[in-house]
Amino acid sequence: xDAAATEDPLTALLRRAxxxxxxxxxxxxxxxxxxxxxxVLKVVRDPAQSEEVAxxxxxxxxxxxxxxxxxxxxxxxxxxxxxxxxxxxRVRSEQSSRDRVARQVSNVGRDYDHVSEDVExxxxxxxxxxxxxxxxxxxxxxxxLAYFGGHTxxxxxVLLEVxxxxxxxxxxxxxxxxxDELGGAx
Amino acid sequence: MSxxxxxxxxxAYALDALDARERAAFEAHYPSCDVCRADVLxxxxxxxxxxxxxxxxPPPDLRRRVLDEIAQTRQLSPHLPSGVTDLAERxxxxxxxxxxxxxxxxAAGLFTxxxxxxxxxxxxxxxxxxxxxxxxxxxxxxxxxxxxxxRVRIAWSGGxxxxxxxxxxxxxxxxxxxxxxxxxxxxxPVPMNVLDRADGGEIRDAIVIDGDAESEPTAWGITLEPxxxxxxxxxxxxxxxxx
Numbered sequence: 001x002d003a004a005a006t007e008d009p010l011t012a013l014l015r016r017a018x019x020x021x022x023x024x025x026x027x028x029x030x031x032x033x034x035x036x037x038x039x040v041l042k043v044v045r046d047p048a049q050s051e052e053v054a055x056x057x058x059x060x061x062x063x064x065x066x067x068x069x070x071x072x073x074x075x076x077x078x079x080x081x082x083x084x085x086x087x088x089x090r091v092r093s094e095q096s097s098r099d100r101v102a103r104q105v106s107n108v109g110r111d112y113d114h115v116s117e118d119v120e121x122x123x124x125x126x127x128x129x130x131x132x133x134x135x136x137x138x139x140x141x142x143x144x145l146a147y148f149g150g151h152t153x154x155x156x157x158v159l160l161e162v163x164x165x166x167x168x169x170x171x172x173x174x175x176x177x178x179x180d181e182l183g184g185a186x
Numbered sequence: 187m188s189x190x191x192x193x194x195x196x197x198a199y200a201l202d203a204l205d206a207r208e209r210a211a212f213e214a215h216y217p218s219c220d221v222c223r224a225d226v227l228x229x230x231x232x233x234x235x236x237x238x239x240x241x242x243x244p245p246p247d248l249r250r251r252v253l254d255e256i257a258q259t260r261q262l263s264p265h266l267p268s269g270v271t272d273l274a275e276r277x278x279x280x281x282x283x284x285x286x287x288x289x290x291x292x293a294a295g296l297f298t299x300x301x302x303x304x305x306x307x308x309x310x311x312x313x314x315x316x317x318x319x320x321x322x323x324x325x326x327x328x329x330x331x332x333x334x335x336x337r338v339r340i341a342w343s344g345g346x347x348x349x350x351x352x353x354x355x356x357x358x359x360x361x362x363x364x365x366x367x368x369x370x371x372x373x374x375p376v377p378m379n380v381l382d383r384a385d386g387g388e389i390r391d392a393i394v395i396d397g398d399a400e401s402e403p404t405a406w407g408i409t410l411e412p413x414x415x416x417x418x419x420x421x422x423x424x425x426x427x428x429x
Contacts (some may be wrong), residue, residue, distance in 0.1 A: 020261060026253055033248070034241035035234075042240045051265035055252055060257040061394055066264040073227050080234040081200075088202040146203035149232065153203045166195060175197035179232045 010069075010075035015065070018066035025062055028075075035076070036083040043087035043150050053090050057083045084147070091150040131181035139174030142167050192360065196222045200229035210422035211360070315392030316350040318341045330425035331404060336387055338425045340367075340406050342395065349378065353389035364413045365424075369395065370405040380415040381408070381426040388414035403429050 010031060016024035035163040036057050041050040059081060066080060132140055138160075145156045192215050198204050199212045207378035216222035319325050322343035330338040336356040342349035351367060359365055365383060368375040379393045405428045 018261065018264065022253065022257060025256060026307070027247060029252060033225065034243045035238050037244035037248075038240040038242040039237040041242055051244060051248055054310040055248060055255065058252045059255050059259055062259055066261060069265075071232055074234070076238070077227075077234040079238040081230050084233070084237065085202055086207050125239040128236050132236075143201065146198065146201040147236070150207050153198045154205060156203070156301070168198060171201065171203065172194055172197040175200065175229050175232065176238070179228050182232050182235045 008074055008076075011070055014065055014068050014075050017062065018068065028061075029058060032076070033077050035080060039080060039083050040087040042148050043084065044090055050087075051088065053086050054083070057086045060086065088150050106111055115121070128182065133176055134181055135174045139170045139177065142170040143174040143178065146171060193219070193222055193359055196225035197229055200226055200233060202425070206422065210410070210424060214421045215360040218341050218360075218412060313390075315348055316341060318344055318354075319348045319350055319394065320348045328406065328427040328429060330408065330427040332408075332425040336425075338408060340427070342403070344402055347392045347395045349395055351379075351381065351389060351391045351393065353381070353383075354387060356387040356389060358387070359383060359410055359413075362413050363410045364415070365389075365408050365409040366408045366411065366415055366419070367391075367393070368419055369403045370407055371403055375407065375419050377415060377417060380411070380413070405429060 010028065013024045013031075017028060033054070037050065040053045040057065041047065044050045044053055056145045057079075061079060064082075068075065072078070073081075085111045132144075135143065141160070142153075142156055145151050145159060146153060149156075151159065152172055153167045154164055156171075157164040160167065192212060195204060195208065195212050196216065199209065199216070202414055204212060212222075216226055319341045322345045324345045325341060325343045327339065329343045330340065332338060336354060338351065338353045338356070340349055340351050349369070353365075356365065365381040367378040369378050369379055370376070378395075379391060381389045381391055383389055405426060407419070407423040407427075408425040409419045409423055411419070
């Protein structure tokens with residue numbers, strides 16, 4: 001992984017935002033709103049609810065800006081974590097597991113249209129798709145049901161009709177392989 | 187959950203694929219575990235790459251709504267750079283707590299070998315303290331809900347400025363972690379005490395509610411914290427009761 005020799009410009013923006021600089025926060029919004037909205041949409045599915053959750057995520061990022069700790073990962077990594085957690089909280093509070101199970105089964109592997117078309121993000125999409133393809137089928141299935149489906153590993157075990165320990169192992173092995181393929185965000 | 191199991195939860199944790207209790211247990215564990223901390227950091231950064239590949243621009247008017255709302259939203263203060271200040275405050279608090287109770291016991295002629303039961307070094311005689319609390323006209327007693335594991339009860343009296351905690355069958359805290367009791371009032375959580383859990387999961391602890399807790403408690407809560415204690419809760423609330 002990259003040595004943090006040059007400071008991530010997002011870190012500088014976040015520090016300014018942490019001191020109440022709304023213009024800096026607006027720049028952060030511009031840089032990160034597609035990521036936040038995209039991951040929330042992928043989990044929550046409903047566009048109107050996804051917008052609401054994305055807004056909650058940014059307000060939370062604003063509130064917590066001064067508490068960002070770069071020894072615990074990059075800004076991008078933190079933002080993705082907060083966004084995913086919020087999306088998960090929304091689906092777990094609003095839908096019974098059974099509803100999500102039924103919908104998720106029909107949605108796994110389905111491709112989504114992406115608005116952004118620049119070469120760099122296209123490159124990233126292909127890279128991620130390739131990396132996911134390197135997982136075994138069962139690893140990929142377990143990781144996707146958890147991350148995009150919003151299921152706990154116990155729920156994934158019920159979905160796949162395998163033991164919880166098996167799912168834990170698939171998730172762990174899948175994530176290790178994904179890490180080896182992708183590394184981390186800058 | 188055994189210690190071996192918990193090290194294998196980093197990937198599921200990073201995916202937000204743990205249920206609330208396991209999430210709480212893992213959050214209590216991983217900050218003090220080098221392997222798990224590194225795993226969480228790595229997996230989160232890998233998932234950020236996955237998330238970036240899902241990027242979809244939001245509708246343009248979301249920007250204005252977000253910026254309007256943050257303009258009216260107070261930001262939280264930063265965490266202090268290290269735990270030193272907090273720990274110093276905690277040490278003062280604990281010394282004060284122990285000293286006050288010991289002085290009160292001595293003044294009441296109770297300071298005999300049998301009158302103090304020392305749980306972990308600085309806990310006064312809970313039985314005497316409990317009797318004192320229960321004698322007060324404003325004494326209250328609640329059972330904290332912990333979702334199945336163990337039983338925690340608290341008796342307290344604002345008049346006596348005392349609380350006594352009785353816990354049974356509390357699961358063992360992960361290495362380097364300890365249970366911490368919080369009095370929650372209108373201002374938020376006030377740290378009460380790091381609880382010294384005896385073998386078998388029993389805690390008998392008497393606590394002075396000092397001037398920091400100016401209003402009556404609206405709730406009590408217990409979290410898992412680094413063993414030295416925290417100034418504000420960092421773990422999920424494992425046991426709670428509203429008053």
